[in-house]
Amino acid sequence: MSLLVVGSVAFDAVSGPRGSVDRMLGGSATYFAVAASYFTPVRVVGVVGDDFEEEHHQVFLDHGICTEGLERAPGKTFFWSGVYSQDMNERRTLDTQLNVFASFQPKLPPHYRQSPYLFLGNIDPELQSLVQDQMESPELIGADTMNFWIEGKRKELEKTLRNIHALIINDSEARQLSGEWNLAKAARAIRALGPHTVVIKRGDNGASLFRDGETFSTSALPIEEVCDPTGAGDSFAGGFMGYLASQRTAVDNLSRSTLRRAIIYGSVMGSFAVERFGLERLRHLSQEEIAARFQEFRHLTHFE
Amino acid sequence: MSLLVVGSVAFDAVSGPRGSVDRMLGGSATYFAVAASYFTPVRVVGVVGDDFEEEHHQVFLDHGICTEGLERAPGKTFFWSGVYSQDMNERRTLDTQLNVFASFQPKLPPHYRQSPYLFLGNIDPELQSLVQDQMESPELIGADTMNFWIEGKRKELEKTLRNIHALIINDSEARQLSGEWNLAKAARAIRALGPHTVVIKRGDNGASLFRDGETFSTSALPIEEVCDPTGAGDSFAGGFMGYLASQRTAVDNLSRSTLRRAIIYGSVMGSFAVERFGLERLRHLSQEEIAARFQEFRHLTHFE
Numbered sequence: 001m002s003l004l005v006v007g008s009v010a011f012d013a014v015s016g017p018r019g020s021v022d023r024m025l026g027g028s029a030t031y032f033a034v035a036a037s038y039f040t041p042v043r044v045v046g047v048v049g050d051d052f053e054e055e056h057h058q059v060f061l062d063h064g065i066c067t068e069g070l071e072r073a074p075g076k077t078f079f080w081s082g083v084y085s086q087d088m089n090e091r092r093t094l095d096t097q098l099n100v101f102a103s104f105q106p107k108l109p110p111h112y113r114q115s116p117y118l119f120l121g122n123i124d125p126e127l128q129s130l131v132q133d134q135m136e137s138p139e140l141i142g143a144d145t146m147n148f149w150i151e152g153k154r155k156e157l158e159k160t161l162r163n164i165h166a167l168i169i170n171d172s173e174a175r176q177l178s179g180e181w182n183l184a185k186a187a188r189a190i191r192a193l194g195p196h197t198v199v200i201k202r203g204d205n206g207a208s209l210f211r212d213g214e215t216f217s218t219s220a221l222p223i224e225e226v227c228d229p230t231g232a233g234d235s236f237a238g239g240f241m242g243y244l245a246s247q248r249t250a251v252d253n254l255s256r257s258t259l260r261r262a263i264i265y266g267s268v269m270g271s272f273a274v275e276r277f278g279l280e281r282l283r284h285l286s287q288e289e290i291a292a293r294f295q296e297f298r299h300l301t302h303f304e
Numbered sequence: 305m306s307l308l309v310v311g312s313v314a315f316d317a318v319s320g321p322r323g324s325v326d327r328m329l330g331g332s333a334t335y336f337a338v339a340a341s342y343f344t345p346v347r348v349v350g351v352v353g354d355d356f357e358e359e360h361h362q363v364f365l366d367h368g369i370c371t372e373g374l375e376r377a378p379g380k381t382f383f384w385s386g387v388y389s390q391d392m393n394e395r396r397t398l399d400t401q402l403n404v405f406a407s408f409q410p411k412l413p414p415h416y417r418q419s420p421y422l423f424l425g426n427i428d429p430e431l432q433s434l435v436q437d438q439m440e441s442p443e444l445i446g447a448d449t450m451n452f453w454i455e456g457k458r459k460e461l462e463k464t465l466r467n468i469h470a471l472i473i474n475d476s477e478a479r480q481l482s483g484e485w486n487l488a489k490a491a492r493a494i495r496a497l498g499p500h501t502v503v504i505k506r507g508d509n510g511a512s513l514f515r516d517g518e519t520f521s522t523s524a525l526p527i528e529e530v531c532d533p534t535g536a537g538d539s540f541a542g543g544f545m546g547y548l549a550s551q552r553t554a555v556d557n558l559s560r561s562t563l564r565r566a567i568i569y570g571s572v573m574g575s576f577a578v579e580r581f582g583l584e585r586l587r588h589l590s591q592e593e594i595a596a597r598f599q600e601f602r603h604l605t606h607f608e
Contacts, residue, residue, distance in 0.1 A: 087485030181391030183508070184526035204487070205509035206523055217523030217604050219510055222488035260607035300521050301605050303564035 003245040004138075005032045006045040006106050006131050007121020007234075008078050009052070009070065013094075014277060016084030018227045024278040025056050027078060028121040028144070031231035034282050035238025035269040036119075037063035038290060040245040043112055045069035045131070049077040049100040059283065068109045073100040088226050108134045117245040119237065120164065122146050125156040132163055140254075142166040142241050143195075144233075150176050158193060166197040168237045168266075174200045183208065184215070199240065199263065201233055201270075209263050216260050219301055221271045221293075228277045232270045235282060239269030268293045307549040308442075309336045310349040310410050310435050311425020311538075312382050313356070313374065317398075318581060320388030322531045328582040329360050331382060332425040332448070335535035338586050339542025339573040340423075341367035342594060344549040347416055349373035349435070353381040353404045363587065372413045377404040392530050412438045421549040423541065424468065426450050429460040436467055444558075446470040446545050447499075448537075454480050462497060470501040472541045472570075478504045487512065488519070503544065503567065505537055505574075513567050520564050523605055525575045525597075532581045536574045539586055543573030565598075572597045 007029030013022050029046045036042045043066040048056075052072065060067045078101040081094045106127055113136050120128040120143040128143060135141075141164040149157050150173065157177075161167065167190060175181055178189035187198040187210035198210045204226075206219040243265040247258050268290060275281045311333030317326050337346045347370040352360075356376065364371045382405040385398045410431055417440050424432040424447040432447060439445075445468040453461050454477065461481075465471065471494060479485055482493035491502040491514035502514045508530075510523040547569040551562050572594060579585045 089485050181393050182528060182530065184528045187526075188528070202509060205506060206521070208523065208526065210526075215526055215604060216607070217510070217526070218607075219512065219521030219523055219605075222486075222512065222514075222519055222521070224486060224488045224492070226486065257608045264607055298607070300519060301523075303520070303522075303568055303602070304561045 001117055001245050001248050002041050002043060002115045003036055003117040003119065003241055004043045004045065004069075004108075004112055004115035005029050005036070005119045005121060005238075006127075007032060007119075007123055008101060009044070009046040009048050010078040010080055010101075011051070012230060012278065013079075013081035014084070014228055014230050016088065016228065017086050018225075019277070021277045025059055026080070026231060026278055028231075028234045030059075030279065031234035031273065031282070032119060032121060032238035032241075033060065033065045034063055034279055035235040035273070036242030036245070037065050038269075038285060038287070039239070039242030039265070040117075042066070042242070043069055043115060045106050045108060045112065047071045047073050047100050047104045049073060049075045052077050059279065062283070069112055071104075071107070073103075075100045082230070084229065088229060091229070106131050106134075116140070117241060119143065119241050120160065121234070122149075125149050125153050125160040128160040129156065132160070140165050140244060142168055142237065144168050144237055145177070146173060147176055161190075161194040164195050166199060167195040168199040168201065168240060170201045170203065170233060174198070184210070197259070199266075201236055207236065207263055207267055209259060211259070214256055214259070216263060218263055218267055218297065220267060221296060221300060223271060223274060226274045229274050230278065231282075232273045235273035236266040236270035238266075240266035264294055264297050265290075267297060305421055305549050305552050306345050306347060306419045307340055307421040307423065307545055308347045308349065308373075308412075308416055308419035309333050309340070309423045309425060309542075310431075311336060311423075311427055312405060313348070313350040313352050314382040314384055314405075315355070316534060316582065317383075317385035318388070318532055318534050320392065320532065321390050322529070323581070325581045329363055330384070330535060330582055332535075332538040334363070335538035335577065335583065335586070336423060336425060336542035336545075337364065337369045338367055338583055339539040339577070340546030340549070341369050342573075342589060342591070343543070343546030343569070344421070346370065346546070347373055347419060349410050349412060349416065351375045351377050351404050351408045353377060353379045356381050363583065366587070373416055375411070377407075379404045386534070388533065392533060395533070410435050410438075420444070421545060423447065423545050424464065425538070426453075429453050429457050429464040432464040433460065436464070444469050444548060446472055446541065448472050448541060449481070450477060451480055465494075465498040468499050470503060471499040472503040472505065472544060474505045474507065474537060478502070488514070501563070503570075505540055511540065511567055511571055513563060515563070518560055518563070520567060522567055522571055522601065524571060525600060525604060527575060527578060530578045533578050534582065535586075536577045539577035540570040540574035542570075544570035568598055568601050569594075571601060
C-alpha cells in the first residue's frame with residue numbers, strides 16, 4: 001500500500017575518520033523513501049532547487065519512488081554539512097543552508113491525499129500539521145521530530161502528536177520531549193500526548209517499541225567499520241514504516257509479530273545505511289541481502 | 305559445580321530519588337555470591353571486620369554459600385557510600401573506607417583450590433593474580449575490573465587477563481581498556497589480551513557477548529521504577545557464572561545456547577537487583593520468579 005513521506009531532500013557534505021564527501025544526495029525524506037521502497041510503493045513530498053539534477057532524480061526513479069510531490073523551486077537545494085568525531089560518537093554541524101527549504105509549504109498532489117500510510121519526517125511541526133490537514137484518512141501516521149522543534153515549537157508539536165499513531169524518535173529526543181530519563185517512563189509520557197506507539201531508536205544500542213501492553217526491544221548489529229551514520233535513523237524509519245505498509249493491515253489490526261518484524265526491518269535498513277557514505281549502500285540492496293540481514297538479527301538476539 | 309568468588313564484602317550507604325539506606329550489606333562478592341547461589345554452590349573469599357555480625361553472616365548461610373574463605377580481621381569492614389542522581393543515570397561516591405580491606409591478602413582454604421569455576425571480582429589485579437596462583441586448574445575463570453585498575457595498574461591487569469577465560473565488564477571500562485569506542489572493536493582488542501570471551505554490560509541498554517565467531521546481544525528489561533542500581537553488575541556476573549557452573553561443562557564445550565542462556569540469566573539477576581535497595585530483592589527470589597523473568601526476556605526480544 002502506498003506510503004507517503006514528507007521531509008527534506010538535501011545535499012550533504014560529510015567528513016569523518018573514514019573519509020569525506022563534499023556533496024551527495026541526502027535529506028530525511030530521501031533516506032526514508034529509498035529504505036521504504038524495498039517494501040512498498042513510496043511517494044515523496046518535498047522541495048528541491050535548480051541544482052537538483054537528473055542524476056539525483058534518477059535515484060528516486062530507480063527505486064520506483066513517485067516524485068510528483070517533489071516541488072522544484074528557484075534557488076538552491078537544502079544543504080547540510082557535518083563532521084563526525086574520531087570515535088563516530090559525536091556529530092558537529094558545520095553549516096546549514098535552508099535555501100529553498102526555508103519557504104517550503106508542502107502541497108499534496110490530489111491523488112496523494114488518499115495515501116493509506118503517511119510519514120511526517122523531521123520538519124517544522126506546523127508543516128507536519130499542514131500535511132495532516134490535506135490527507136483524507138490515512139490508516140497509519142508515523143512521525144519524527146528533533147530537539148530544535150521540541151524546544152522551540154512545543155505547542156505546535158503537541159498538536160501534531162495528538163493526531164499521529166506512531167512516533168519514531170531517538171533516545172535523547174524521547175528524554176527531552178518527556179522530561180524523563182528512564183525510557184520506559186519517557187515512552188509512557190509520550191503516549192499520553194497522542195501516539196499509541198512509540199519507537200525509541202538507541203543508535204548502536206538498538207531500538208525499542210512501546211505500545212499498550214507490549215514492549216519489544218532489539219539490539220543493534222555490532223558493526224566494526226561504521227563509515228557514515230548520516231541518515232541511519234531515517235533509514236530505520238523507512239524500513240519500519242515500509243514494512244508495515246507492505247502488510248496491508250489497518251492500524252488496529254497490526255499484530256504483535258508484524259510490529260516486531262517492522263522494528264527488525266527498520267534496524268536492518270539502518271545497519272546498511274551506515275556501511276557506506278550517504279545512500280551508497282542503501283541504494284544497491286537486493287531482497288536477498290535484506291532477508292539475510294534479517295536473519296542476522298535473529299542470530300544475534302535469539303536464545304533457546 | 306562449585307563456583308569460587310573473590311571480592312569485596314562491604315557495608316554500603318546509598319541514597320537516591322527513591323530513598324536512602326544508611327548501612328546495608330553489600331560488596332561485589334556479596335552480590336555475586338547471592339545471585340550465583342540460585343544456580344550452583346558458591347564459595348566466597350574476602351575479608352570482613354568486627355562489625356560483621358551474625359545477621360550478615362546469615363545472609364550467606366541462607367543461600368548455602370560457604371564462608372570458610374571469609375576472613376575476619378580486627379577493625380571495620382569495607383565501607384562505601386554513594387548518591388544517585390535524580391534520573392538514576394549518574395552515581396557519585398561520597399565516601400570509601402577500605403578498613404580491613406586495605407591489607408587484604410586472599411588466602412584460599414585448601415579445598416577451595418580445586419574449585420572448577422572461579423570468578424575474580426573487581427579487586428587489585430595483583431590480588432587477582434595471587435588467587436590464580438593458588439588455584440589448581442579451574443575449568444573456567446571469569447573476572448571483572450574497573451577504571452581505577454585500568455588506569456593505575458595496567459601491567460598487573462594485563463597479567464591477570466592473560467590467564468582468564470571470560471572478562472565481564474561494562475561499556476565504559478571496555479572502551480577505556482581497549483582504547484576503542486566501538487564495542488565490537490573493543491571486544492576484539494580485549495580478546496587479544498587473553499580472554500576468549502568478553503561480556504560487555506551496557507546498563508539499561510543490555511549486554512553483549514563476544515567470542516570467536518559468535519556475537520550475542522540482549523536488551524535490558526525496561527524497568528520504570530529502578531530503586532537502587534548498586535550491585536546490578538555484580539549480580540549480572542553472578543547469574544552468568546552461576547548458570548555456566550550449573551551446566552557442568554568444561555570451558556571448551558560451552559555451547560552457543562548455554563552461553564546465550566547465561567547472558568540472559570545474568571540479565572535476569574541484574575534486573576531483580578535494581579528493584580529494591582541492596583540485596584533486598586535478590587535475597588528473596590524463588591526459582592519460579594527467576595524462570596518467569598527468563599521468559600520475560602524471551603518475550604521482550606524474540607520475533608518470528
